[in-house]
Amino acid sequence: MPRAVKPKAPGALADKKSGPAKKAKGKLYAMPEKLKEGTVLTDLAKGQWRIGPSIGIGGFGEIYAASRVGDKSQDAVVKCEPHGNGPLFVEMHFYLRNAKMDDIKQFKQQHGLKELGMPYILANGSADVNGQKHRFIVMPRYGSDVSKFYIENGKRLPEGTVYRLAIQMLDVYQFMHSTGYVHADLKAANILLGLDKGGASQAYLVDFGLASHYVTGDFKPDPKKMHNGTIEYTSRDAHMGVPTRRADLEILGYNLIEWLGIELPWVRDKLLGVPLKVQKAKESFMNDVGTSLKQLFPQGVSAAIGDYMKYVSKLAHNEAPDYDKCRQWFLNALKQMKIPNSGELEFKLKPHSSNNNESSPPKTKPNAVRKVKKDSPRVMDSSTDDIIYASDEEEKVLPKKRSPADKRKLKPPTVSPKKRALQAKSQNSPRVPATDLSSSKSLSGTPNSKLNCSPGLSLRSSGRPGKTVINDDLTPNPRSKKTYEFNFELDVSMDANVIVNVKRKKKAGTGEQPNDVNSPSSSSSKAVKINSASAKDKDSPVKRINLRKLINESGAASPSTAARSHSPRTPAVTVRKYRR
Numbered sequence: 238m239p240r241a242v243k244p245k246a247p248g249a250l251a252d253k254k255s256g257p258a259k260k261a262k263g264k265l266y267a268m269p270e271k272l273k274e275g276t277v278l279t280d281l282a283k284g285q286w287r288i289g290p291s292i293g294i295g296g297f298g299e300i301y302a303a304s305r306v307g308d309k310s311q312d313a314v315v316k317c318e319p320h321g322n323g324p325l326f327v328e329m330h331f332y333l334r335n336a337k338m339d340d341i342k343q344f345k346q347q348h349g350l351k352e353l354g355m356p357y358i359l360a361n362g363s364a365d366v367n368g369q370k371h372r373f374i375v376m377p378r379y380g381s382d383v384s385k386f387y388i389e390n391g392k393r394l395p396e397g398t399v400y401r402l403a404i405q406m407l408d409v410y411q412f413m414h415s416t417g418y419v420h421a422d423l424k425a426a427n428i429l430l431g432l433d434k435g436g437a438s439q440a441y442l443v444d445f446g447l448a449s450h451y452v453t454g455d456f457k458p459d460p461k462k463m464h465n466g467t468i469e470y471t472s473r474d475a476h477m478g479v480p481t482r483r484a485d486l487e488i489l490g491y492n493l494i495e496w497l498g499i500e501l502p503w504v505r506d507k508l509l510g511v512p513l514k515v516q517k518a519k520e521s522f523m524n525d526v527g528t529s530l531k532q533l534f535p536q537g538v539s540a541a542i543g544d545y546m547k548y549v550s551k552l553a554h555n556e557a558p559d560y561d562k563c564r565q566w567f568l569n570a571l572k573q574m575k576i577p578n579s580g581e582l583e584f585k586l587k588p589h590s591s592n593n594n595e596s597s598p599p600k601t602k603p604n605a606v607r608k609v610k611k612d613s614p615r616v617m618d619s620s621t622d623d624i625i626y627a628s629d630e631e632e633k634v635l636p637k638k639r640s641p642a643d644k645r646k647l648k649p650p651t652v653s654p655k656k657r658a659l660q661a662k663s664q665n666s667p668r669v670p671a672t673d674l675s676s677s678k679s680l681s682g683t684p685n686s687k688l689n690c691s692p693g694l695s696l697r698s699s700g701r702p703g704k705t706v707i708n709d710d711l712t713p714n715p716r717s718k719k720t721y722e723f724n725f726e727l728d729v730s731m732d733a734n735v736i737v738n739v740k741r742k743k744k745a746g747t748g749e750q751p752n753d754v755n756s757p758s759s760s761s762s763k764a765v766k767i768n769s770a771s772a773k774d775k776d777s778p779v780k781r782i783n784l785r786k787l788i789n790e791s792g793a794a795s796p797s798t799a800a801r802s803h804s805p806r807t808p809a810v811t812v813r814k815y816r817r
């Protein structure tokens with residue numbers, strides 16, 4: 238039995254086998270079937286992989302140790318997700334198109350790098366598991382993730398290690414950005430140490446399920462993707478649904494602060510459940526990041542963190558970051574601390590280290606900037622294309638056969654917003670305050686589209702701490718455990734897919750049970766249904782919910798709706814407070 242299955246992921250590849258027949262009542266999201274140890278999966282190139290123990294469960298899929306049939310060592314991993322899920326599809330295509338071994342090798346040569354924390358794909362395919370179609374990818378196996386050390390240390394990492402990780406992650410960003418993509422979900426749980434001999438000197442950035450083309454044109458907020466990522470670290474641009482290179486750098490910055498043992502303000506203030514509040518907090522934080530950092534670091538802000546965050550706050554949305562400059566700030570800090578930028582990454586804290594300092598790096602500005610060849614990004618204009626949509630083409634893309642060099646890499650395992658808009662100095666970076674996101678003008682130039690949410694209501698993002706949230710219309714999100722009470726009107730455009738979950742309040746003393754109403758509507762249905770049981774009940778709060786299509790008197794879609802149907806990015810749903 239599937240552990241949970243959504244009836245159908247829009248636009249996804251789910252075939253009949255993964256269709257509604259397997260729906261688990263009451264569940265809205267899909268998790269993979271469990272693969273039994275010893276199961277053999279055959280990839281598209283007819284390579285065979287034996288499944289070992291499960292070594293990780295992400296928000297959408299499961300990761301197993303695996304060995305090539307005939308090999309003993311479980312030096313690979315298989316990541317498996319139901320075919321209808323978007324993230325693994327996106328991740329697989331990113332690897333197949335952009336992270337080939339040769340590209341990685343070439344980048345390393347060009348930039349004089351011994352190692353690059355960029356994973357690659359060994360194989361991919363599809364498999365039927367308990368009658369449900371799954372997609373899998375095979376990758377090299379890496380070691381422990383950095384979050385393990387962060388937690389073990391009481392939520393901090395040695396300062397020198399923080400700076401080394403920053404340098405290594407900037408290398409990965411530079412590679413990824415040179416392919417036209419951003420990662421958008423860097424966090425300690427997605428950074429794994431290598432397993433090769435000396436592997437612990439290099440960290441690898443995994444989980445490319447949110448990879449997308451970054452924008453090079455205008456800054457257009459996209460309600461469909463707002464708040465994507467892991468809520469603690471989601472960048473201000475990602476809160477508005479815009480993938481940018483500066484956003485990746487900002488995400489890294491929030492992580493660096495946290496790794497230094499400092500609680501991020503929106504975490505400290507317990508705002509994570511409300512993405513809009515987190516967004517506002519980040520905007521106010523970044524408006525005057527110098528002052529914000531001083532308040533956060535009572536013992537003094539390191540020059541590296543201060544310079545980096547100030548630099549990030551000034552980048553334009555379509556500007557190529559100066560990776561060398563950023564790396565140099567961290568290199569200078571390491572130099573001052575007399576910590577070499579080589580050898581195994583140290584995760585043990587020194588006994589007398591303070592919350593964010595092993596030894597104090599300078600508070601003065603570094604001046605020397607290492608000169609390295611500028612890379613010439615293969616930039617793709619993403620104003621119209623920033624997500625890889627599911628199609629059968631994947632079945633035709635054959636992965637590279639494992640080369641002897643690949644084999645050598647695989648070794649036996651050991652272990653696993655208000656002022657900001659006004660202050661955005663560049664015309665290219667028209668930041669929109671979070672408070673204005675509800676106004677029609679701020680949304681993609683679609684004057685008729687409204688998204689007026691109460692501060693406590695987020696349409697799809699639930700602000701799950703530490704967990705990746707993806708609004709991509711491919712992947713169903715886990716149902717929020719929160720119950721909101723609200724009165725509103727829904728104007729539903731012709732092309733909307735809407736699910737309204739209404740939990741009826743239990744009346745005191747009546748012994749009534751709460752009543753769930755699920756009211757789905759789609760482009761194909763003109764009438765919007767509400768559960769008849771609740772509609773009959775005149776006293777029920779459910780009765781105060783009005784759902785109607787935006788249709789004019791002649792029965793045609795209203796001009797605004799028609800206009801919207803040309804723009805898949807405009808919000809399909811209008812939520813307004815219901816006034817009686």
Ligand SMILES: Nc1ncnc2c1ncn2[C@@H]1O[C@H](COP(=O)(O)OP(=O)(O)OP(=O)(O)O)[C@@H](O)[C@H]1O
Nearest residue numbers: 293294295296297298300314377378379426444705
């Ligand atoms: N190549 C690998 N080698 C070893 N362990 C891995 C590898 N890839 C992933 N893992 C482990 O599995 C966990 C989940 O992986 P991953 O983040 O890719 O899954 P996910 O479903 O996309 O998760 P989420 O979206 O919730 O972050 C990681 O935190 C890590 O511990």
